[in-house]
Amino acid sequence: MKRLISFFIFLLSAINFFAATDISLLDKGEKSGMTIYWDPLSESGMIEKNGHQLLFRKGEQIVLLDSMKMMVTDAPELRDNKIFVSKKFLDDSEEFFNQKSELPFKVGAILIDAGHGGKDPGALKAYKIGGKTITIKEKDINLKVAKLLGERLQSSYPQKQIILTRNSDVFLSLGERTDIANNVKVGENEAVLFISIHVNSSLNKNSSGYEVWYLSPGYRRTVLDKSTVSDDKNLFPILNSMLEEEYTTESIMIAKFIMDGLQAQIGKESTARGIKAEEWFVVRNSNMPSVLIELGFVSNEKEALLLNDEKYLKKAALGIYNGIVAFITHFERSQGFTSIK
Secondary structure, eight states: OOOOOTHHHHHHSSSSSOOOEEEEEEHHEEEEEEEEEETTTTTTEEEEEEEEEEEEEETHHHETTTEEEEEEEOOOOEETTTEEEOOOHHHHHHHTTSSSOSOOOEEEEEEEEEETTBBBBSSSEEETTTTTEEEHHHHHHHHHHHHHHHHHHHHHHHSSEEESSOOOOOOOHHHHHHHHHOOOOOEEEEEEHHHHHHEOOSSTOOOOOOEEEOOOTTTOOOOOGGSSSOTTTTTTHOOOHHHHHHHHHHHHHHHHHHHHHHHHHHHSSSEEEEEEEEEOOOHHSSSOOEEEEOOOOOHHHHHHHHHTTTHHHHHHHHHHHHHHHHHHHHHHHHOOOOOOO
């Protein structure tokens, strides 16, 4: 991002604003081996090919390359809910995709946040188990799953930072959790993933199932350090918005992979409630791809007993692990999946 200098502003003014944008990006892109993602809410998209990512927005001439560099080309247009681009846009994109990466993209750190803890028990409910009244607490379930997940990830990825916001029954404020996340140091071309683990509760004792949340695309936050951008004040909001939308796209991908992993492991015993968007504090304040997982309802007796079962929690942790592995494989473009134990 340090290469973003005012020279690009000059290029921006020199672009032909009336370039013909009559090529369907979806049709042409898929034929040339591109994978295209589109978010209709933010009217932005991402193109992947040869291990590279290009982030674009409707009507914007600036595109973001591998989250690090910027390029100016013809602005894509949206007509009849279809994306149209010019030949120059495609030629510029192909030239970028055919470049050899100086450094491969990889996940440098995975932060696992066990929700609640200490004086904050989270959701809780008392049930009679084996003739004894036992209070099932969310904070305990979250910590057990976080530890199980952390152990698996550390075993499979010894070269990556696997960090737990807490590894004991201590209280951390929401701000402290996000500060831990945002202060993780990684190398160039390395990403940090934020996984927050929680358990649900409802006034309706029949509510059950697991779900994965990501930050609503309607929420706006600052994810880019202003010191890394040139002095032009008009450039910062454009780049910040594009990088934020990339985080949202990647968060949705992580959510889908984790949902698939959970469904494979506990789908026969619990119900998939789907992938949802919300403005959770720990998610909206984390400057990285991030998701929040609700493993089930302690207010539902049947599900609460499952969440109190070590074997069930091991399966849930495995499901989350498999989802993260699938995302890392996708993100790093490896030749094969990491071995799952």
